[in-house]
Every structure is written in structure tokens, then in C-alpha cells.
Amino acid sequence: MTPAARTNPFLALNYEPAFESLGEDYSDVVAAAAFPAQTLRWRNDDLLPKIGLDPQAVTDEDFIEAFGRFEGRQPLLAMRYHGYQFGEYNAFLGDGRGFLYGQVRGTDGELYDFGTKGSGTTPYSRGGDGRLTLKGGVREVLAAEALNYLGVRTSRCLSMIETGENLWRGDEPSPTRSSVMVRFNRSHIRFGTFERLHYLKRKDLIQKLLDHVIEYYYPHLQGKSDRYALFYAELVQRVAELAAQWMSVGFCHAVLNTDNMSITGESFDYGPYAFMDRYDLRFTAAYFDYSGRYCYGNQPGICQLNLEMLQTPLSAVMAIADMEAGLAKFGDYYYAVYRQRMLNKLGFAELPEAETDELIKRTLQLLEVCEVGYHAFFRELKQQFNASWREDGGILNNADFATTDEQKTCLDRWRQHYHTLLISQPIEEMEHIAQRLNRHNPTTPLIRPEIEAIWAPITEEDNWQPFYDLLAKIRSGN
Numbered sequence: 001m002t003p004a005a006r007t008n009p010f011l012a013l014n015y016e017p018a019f020e021s022l023g024e025d026y027s028d029v030v031a032a033a034a035f036p037a038q039t040l041r042w043r044n045d046d047l048l049p050k051i052g053l054d055p056q057a058v059t060d061e062d063f064i065e066a067f068g069r070f071e072g073r074q075p076l077l078a079m080r081y082h083g084y085q086f087g088e089y090n091a092f093l094g095d096g097r098g099f100l101y102g103q104v105r106g107t108d109g110e111l112y113d114f115g116t117k118g119s120g121t122t123p124y125s126r127g128g129d130g131r132l133t134l135k136g137g138v139r140e141v142l143a144a145e146a147l148n149y150l151g152v153r154t155s156r157c158l159s160m161i162e163t164g165e166n167l168w169r170g171d172e173p174s175p176t177r178s179s180v181m182v183r184f185n186r187s188h189i190r191f192g193t194f195e196r197l198h199y200l201k202r203k204d205l206i207q208k209l210l211d212h213v214i215e216y217y218y219p220h221l222q223g224k225s226d227r228y229a230l231f232y233a234e235l236v237q238r239v240a241e242l243a244a245q246w247m248s249v250g251f252c253h254a255v256l257n258t259d260n261m262s263i264t265g266e267s268f269d270y271g272p273y274a275f276m277d278r279y280d281l282r283f284t285a286a287y288f289d290y291s292g293r294y295c296y297g298n299q300p301g302i303c304q305l306n307l308e309m310l311q312t313p314l315s316a317v318m319a320i321a322d323m324e325a326g327l328a329k330f331g332d333y334y335y336a337v338y339r340q341r342m343l344n345k346l347g348f349a350e351l352p353e354a355e356t357d358e359l360i361k362r363t364l365q366l367l368e369v370c371e372v373g374y375h376a377f378f379r380e381l382k383q384q385f386n387a388s389w390r391e392d393g394g395i396l397n398n399a400d401f402a403t404t405d406e407q408k409t410c411l412d413r414w415r416q417h418y419h420t421l422l423i424s425q426p427i428e429e430m431e432h433i434a435q436r437l438n439r440h441n442p443t444t445p446l447i448r449p450e451i452e453a454i455w456a457p458i459t460e461e462d463n464w465q466p467f468y469d470l471l472a473k474i475r476s477g478n
């Protein structure tokens with residue numbers, strides 16, 4: 001007897017035609033580019049069990065067949081959307097270098113998207129090549145893994161395959177290498193997906209899409225008479241919390257256009273992002289963001305503004321007053337999470353609100369006065385922390401970042417304050433403080449020099465080991 005032909009586990013998944021079932025008003029059927037080569041550079045084995053696959057049973061060739069050659073799966077749908085880009089409405093967007101490959105139910109019961117980036121041109125490419133640079137792929141893989149470790153609600157990359165083409169880009173030495181990536185996230189429905197329908201004056205399609213979003217991503221609201229208002233209120237909460245997550249980990253997304261805002265409140269699209277080095281509210285990651293519109297410190301406000309702009313399309317089916325009531329809570333949601341996360345970074349689980357605010361204020365002031373790196377400071381704190389600090393007050397005695405008189409005075413004041421807080425905690429708590437400092441402050445933050453350090457061996461000698469080593473570090477916090 002001949003053995004039965006083996007099926008690629010990715011092709012054997014039970015794909016649900018959720019977005020597809022909305023019909024042809026929301027997407028276009030497209031084909032993937034035929035690439036001259038496929039070299040698997042990244043397979044995210046962490047994600048496979050989440051979709052019921054055993055990593056051992058999935059070969060590299062399975063990845064390449066499914067996510068490099070895109071064989072055996074259709075329809076591939078370029079999703080339609082518009083969006084406000086740097087405040088200007090753009091009615092010529094849509095998936096210009098990607099498509100929705102398919103949707104699968106995770107073992108957690110949630111629906112997930114496989115969405116591509118760099119898979120070829122579509123009707124929305126606007127003269128672009130439909131491609132993703134290899135460095136772009138590498139950067140998105142790294143950002144997603146780093147943010148995931150840090151507890152940010154983020155998309156992940158399932159695979160990244162080098163595709164053997166030469167690309168020309170203004171922001172990379174060119175020709176530069178090409179890649180195709182498959183993203184794994186909750187949904188690629190964007191604020192801009194609704195904005196497009198408003199632009200087309202299609203109230204019917206807005207309602208249909210909103211019902212779809214609630215059915216798949218807010219199912220606990222289904223059947224409630226005020227489900228639309230509840231949906232918006234929950235989206236406000238999710239987005240506010242996401243902004244707080246970014247701010248606490250020192251992350252600047254860089255392109256918070258409404259087409260990069262997910263309707264599930266999940267973070268995605270890691271283009272010119274950067275983790276800042278020094279604490280600086282004006283830190284701007286994208287070289288083309290001349291006004292600093294999407295600088296680090298503007299992110300909560302921009303998220304709030306994007307939510308407000310979403311009211312325009314949604315007002316076709318619900319009352320603006322209800323949405324205003326939902327949006328009014330943005331600040332409370334934001335600060336609750338920001339406070340908690342900063343407290344954790346400083347080692348504490350809980351302090352009265354006023355004390356928390358005072359500690360955060362003094363810490364940020366210290367970072368500014370001492371000109372010490374944001375991540376470097378917290379790393380120093382975790383590495384030097386000693387339970388004996390509670391008794392002897394020898395906090396950060398080995399810190400080398402305070403040299404001027406002003407810096408020394410600032411550090412001394414901070415030490416005294418931190419010491420008072422340590423004394424307010426029982427001695428048994430010191431161990432937990434050490435654990436929290438460890439968990440919330442990575443030893444290797446994904447700041448730009450770390451990325452450039454792994455990129456050099458890739459371009460110079462095609463050595464990928466430093467990339468894998470860095471991934472291991474950012475996935476473990478070490």
C-alpha cells in the first residue's frame with residue numbers, strides 16, 4: 001500500500017470565510033506574486049500551538065509552500081480601506097502589498113487573521129511595487145516579538161521569507177533585499193475600513209460591517225439593544241490601554257494613521273517605529289514626520305483623536321452623544337493602565353494613587369535631568385536591586401549617570417523617595433519587587449542600535465545567527 005499523500009498542515013486548517021462572507025463590497029480577489037526564490041528566514045513556532053498545530057509536524061517546506069508560493073489557497077482578498085494619513089484624507093488606500101490569506105479559529109476560541117505584507121501588487125498599489133524589504137520584514141518580526149514579551153496587545157509574525165528580488169527604496173541603501181511576511185492578528189479591519197464606507201455614503205455597508213465586527217470580535221455584546229454604543233465604549237477602552245502600553249515600554253509606533261488603527265484595539269504595522277533611547281516626549285521615529293505629529297508623547301492624544309474621527313462613519317448607525325460619552329472615559333482608562341505598568345517597572349504592585357503619581361513624576365524627572373536612557377535606567381534598577389536597600393538605603397549606589405551637581409541632587413532626592421516607599425513595604429515584599437523589576441524591564445531593549453547590530457551581519461555576510469540570538473533575548477527579557 002502506498003502511504004497517503006501528506007497534506008501541508010497550513011492547507012489542512014479549517015479556514016472560516018468570515019470576512020469573505022461580507023461579500024464583494026469590502027475586498028478584491030487578488031493573486032500573489034511569483035517570487036524568484038524563497039528562503040525561510042523566520043518561522044514563529046510559538047504561534048503554531050495557538051492554531052492547533054504541533055511545530056514538530058510542520059516543515060520549513062510547508063511554510064514556503066503556503067506563505068512563500070501561496071499555493072493551494074483562495075480566495076486571497078485585498079481588503080479595501082481609506083484613511084487619514086497625517087491628518088489628510090486618502091481615498092486611494094487599501095491593501096497595496098498584502099491580502100487576507102485566511103482566517104482560522106485559535107484554540108482559545110478567537111478568530112485570527114493570516115495577512116500578508118509584501119506579497120505583490122493589487123488594485124491598491126498606486127504605482128508601488130507591492131513588496132516588502134527584507135529589513136522591513138526583520139524589523140516587523142522584532143517589534144512584534146518585543147512588544148508581545150512586554151505585554152502589549154500586538155499582532156505577531158507567523159513567517160518571514162526572503163524572496164530574491166532587488167528593491168529600490170529611498171530610505172534603505174538600494175538595491176535592497178526583498179521579503180514576504182505573514183502576520184497573525186485578531187483582525188485587519190481598520191478604522192479606515194469604516195471611513196471608506198462613509199466616503200461612499202453606504203450606511204448599509206457600515207451597519208453590516210459593524211454587525212460583523214461585533215459578531216466576531218465583541219461577541220459578548222451581541223443581542224444587546226445598545227450594542228453599538230457598548231462596542232464603541234469598549235473600543236475606546238482597548239485603544240486607551242494600548243496607548244498606555246506603548247508609552248510605558250517607551251515605544252513610538254510612528255505612523256498612527258487611521259488605516260493603521262485596528263478595530264480590535266490591537267497594535268500592528270511596524271514600519272518606521274522605534275523604541276526611544278532617552279526619555280523624550282518629542283521623540284519622533286519616522287524621518288518623514290516633519291512636524292512630529294506622531295511623536296512618542298503625542299500617541300495617547302492621537303489615539304483619542306482617531307477614535308473621535310471614527311465617530312463620523314459610525315454616526316450613520318448610532319448617536320454621537322453615546323460615542324462622546326464613551327470617549328470621555330479615554331483618559332481614565334489610559335492613566336489606570338499607565339500608572340499600573342510604570343509602578344510595575346519600578347517594582348511595586350500597588351501604592352496609593354497620589355504616591356504612584358509622585359513616584360512616576362520624580363522618576364521621569366530623574367531620567368530627564370540625568371540624561372540617562374529610559375530602558376537603561378530601569379535595567380540598572382533591576383540589575384542593582386538588593387533587598388538590603390530597605391535597611392541601608394544604598395539605592396543605586398553604583399549608578400554612573402549622575403555626574404553634575406544638579407544630577408547628583410536629583411538622584412539623591414529620588415533615592416530618598418524610593419527608600420521611603422521600600423520601607424512602607426513588608427520585608428517579604430522585597431523578593432517580589434526583585435521579580436517585578438526583572439519581569440518588566442528587559443535587559444536588551446529593542447532600541448535602534450540593537451537592530452542595526454543584527455542587520456550588519458545579515459547584509460555583510462548573510463549571517464542570521466545574531467538575529468535569532470536577539471529574538472531569543474527579547475523573548476526572554478534577558
Ligand SMILES: Nc1ncnc2c1ncn2[C@@H]1O[C@H](COP(=O)(O)OP(=O)(O)OP(=O)(O)O)[C@@H](O)[C@H]1O
Nearest residue numbers: 093094095096097098124125128129130131269271
Ligand atoms: N511597496 C508598496 N507597494 C504598494 N503599496 C504599498 C507599498 N508600500 C505601502 N503601500 C500601501 O500604502 C499604504 C500605507 O502603507 P503602510 O505602510 O501603512 O501599510 P502597510 O505597511 O503596507 O500594510 P499594513 O498596514 O497591513 O502593515 C497601504 O495602503 C499600503 O498597502
Ligand SMILES: [Mg+2]
Nearest residue numbers: 255259260269
Ligand atoms: Mg499600514
